Amino acid sequence: MKKRCLVVDVDGTKYRWQLFHDWIAGMVQFGFLPKFVLARAEEELQAYRDRQGSFKDFLDVQLEAYQGHARLKGIRVRDAQWVAKQVIAEKGRRVHVFVRELMEHARDLGFMIAFISGSPLEVVEALAAEDDVDIVFGTEHPREGGYYTGGDPKVWAMAKHEALDIIVKEHGVDLSSSIAIGDSEGDIPVLERVAYPICFNPNETLYRAARASSNRWPVVIERKLVYVESWTERKMRKEAFLREILPEELGVALEARLRNLNLIP
Template sequence: MSLAIFDLDNTLIRGDSDHAWGEFLVREGVVDADAYQRANDRFYQAYLDGSLDIHRYLAFALEPLARHEPAELEALRRRFMSECVEPMGLNAAFDLLRRHREDGHTLLIITATNRFVTQPIADWLSVDDLIATEPEMVNGRYTGRVSGTPSFRDGKVARLEAWLEGHHHDLDTAWFYSDSHNDLPLLERVGHPVAVDPDPTLASSARERGWPVLSLREA
């Protein structure tokens, strides 16, 4: 059975769920509005530029999880899904997932965004499995720290290779869809790399290498 791998943010959805979660926390008054908004925007720009320090970012992004009870976080997340994520849905992305599903492929999302934010999105998209950055939990509460390797840049390759140890798939026949130059290490590993509404750096790399370029954005 072939494997179809998908980046999430700005690939399967029209926007970045990690950045949007930060904006949602600001709007809900869960964090210090001005300082958090500035930091959230600064980290997101560093991600776009390819200069993000993932560990510094995760220390920032996971800290609010540690300050709130799981029940409160779950209520916030349900509202975030309905108010912020579902409006980012792309009909063409649902169609792409459906075509791979009908072809009998295993669907996998791999994302640098943490599992707290992304697990409900993967469920909403009806994707078989998810590799995401794992927030550490101790005694039923988030600690604000990361468990294991963040699934970012080369970390996506490492996390996927670990996942493959328990699954029977060959990357030579796998697809990987992404919008971001940060995913070049994984795009270079699969047999069918596809640039989806790519950033300028990835668009240039895709042209040079003859990779397909696809748009899922609706007019």
């Protein structure tokens, strides 16, 4: 029997911030990576917050800072896993309520839950363990004998279509009844293949793609309240109900829960 799955992007979607950034900060805090790895990224982050730099510049600098020059080489994998657990113990509840509740209600209806993230596998697995996630993809750094080799990582964020193929083949998932949620253009290869795509707090590129899509992907915005948008045939914005963009049973239950939390009118 084919299974239904909810495929979730992590950084900026489930998790309110960038999970890999908090893991790197933890690796620096506990002495496994040098301080300048974080300092350079903080400069770019401040430039982004001051609207003097782009978020992509911050991400590029952050990734190069810890992945470049084989900086993980010689670090024990179990030490990195320990740091990941400390990060999740401290910050793992900093998640978006809509996505948290979507996952919980989907699981109650028998959906499998999958994470596909660009953050290191160690910290994605630590977060997934808190949520009973069934399938986890995170950036895989080569290892040998319990230590990182410093080799080039497998970055699943750049191959989400490939991860989705594995989910279908190895777990018997039916995409024609599955859901995906993401916040950036990197999630498009997943969103365009499922029956129920959700663009969550999308960046400009994904927002434009949602509007341009032949299926007019719905948009969910979470601020102090949760707003749901869809599109008319002329691609004009309109308010929508969750029951219209999700399997009806799930949408109705999720609407009731969010209303109880005073997140939707």
